Amino acid sequence: MKLWRIRKPDYRTDREERANNGSIKFPFGLPGVECCGTWGGCDLLDLQCPIELRKMRALTERRPVIPDELEEIRSTLRRYPGFANLGIMDLTPGMRFMPPRFSPPRIVDNDFLWPASEAPVVSPRVAALLGRSCPGSFVGIPMPECSDWILLIIKRRTLPPIERRSDRICSRCGRPNKVSAPTKLAIFEDMIPEGEMFLLDTTLHILITDRLKQQLDEAGVRNIAFDPIMAHAKP
Numbered sequence: 001m002k003l004w005r006i007r008k009p010d011y012r013t014d015r016e017e018r019a020n021n022g023s024i025k026f027p028f029g030l031p032g033v034e035c036c037g038t039w040g041g042c043d044l045l046d047l048q049c050p051i052e053l054r055k056m057r058a059l060t061e062r063r064p065v066i067p068d069e070l071e072e073i074r075s076t077l078r079r080y081p082g083f084a085n086l087g088i089m090d091l092t093p094g095m096r097f098m099p100p101r102f103s104p105p106r107i108v109d110n111d112f113l114w115p116a117s118e119a120p121v122v123s124p125r126v127a128a129l130l131g132r133s134c135p136g137s138f139v140g141i142p143m144p145e146c147s148d149w150i151l152l153i154i155k156r157r158t159l160p161p162i163e164r165r166s167d168r169i170c171s172r173c174g175r176p177n178k179v180s181a182p183t184k185l186a187i188f189e190d191m192i193p194e195g196e197m198f199l200l201d202t203t204l205h206i207l208i209t210d211r212l213k214q215q216l217d218e219a220g221v222r223n224i225a226f227d228p229i230m231a232h233a234k235p
């Protein structure tokens with residue numbers, strides 16, 4: 001089965017890259033943790049950091065904390081609407097919350113902006129196309145700095161490769177117990193979720209189906225690169 005990774009195009013200079021994409025920062029989120037090694041991911045959560053907690057240093061500094069502190073921060077968050085039912089797998093160390101601080105490029109004439117590789121910001125026409133083609137695959141966060149454009153938070157992801165699957169997670173930090181296999185860009189059909197767009201569990205690369213790729217091609221979208229990825233039938 002043929003899939004495509006979508007990503008920012010290769011630019012000649014950093015300056016050209018910034019001029020095309022702008023920049024984004026995620027000031028709020030969970031710190032990393034000193035448990036099962038010191039670690040923290042960079043998943044995005046489509047929830048707004050509660051306004052009352054935006055001065056809380058643990059949510060603005062990325063300094064790793066010990067597991068007890070992490071649990072305390074998680075329980076504080078769970079007192080707020082939206083966070084109440086989130087378990088340790090939904091509130092992973094290093095995870096970033098909304099709103100981001102987005103500086104759009106001075107001239108916006110593309111369809112995809114890549115201010116960060118994990119966070120594409122798309123034009124209203126791409127947002128509408130994706131809304132029709134892959135409802136349920138993403139949540140669109142409006143970017144007030146760039147009217148009607150949205151930040152894509154992709155909600156579906158592949159299963160981990162078989163050697164990284166584990167029913168046992170560390171009860172303190174949420175890290176799966178089997179994490180020794182190397183992270184690589186390998187995908188098998190039994191890992192693929194429903195829908196037309198999803199994240200590769202190991203690397204958070206954004207993958208789309210061949211069907212969605214054709215629709216984006218027909219729409220002539222700008223400022224995007226596609227890499228073909230083969231999903232193998234069997235590991």
Ligand SMILES: [Zn+2]
Binds near residue numbers: 171
């Ligand atoms: Zn742990």
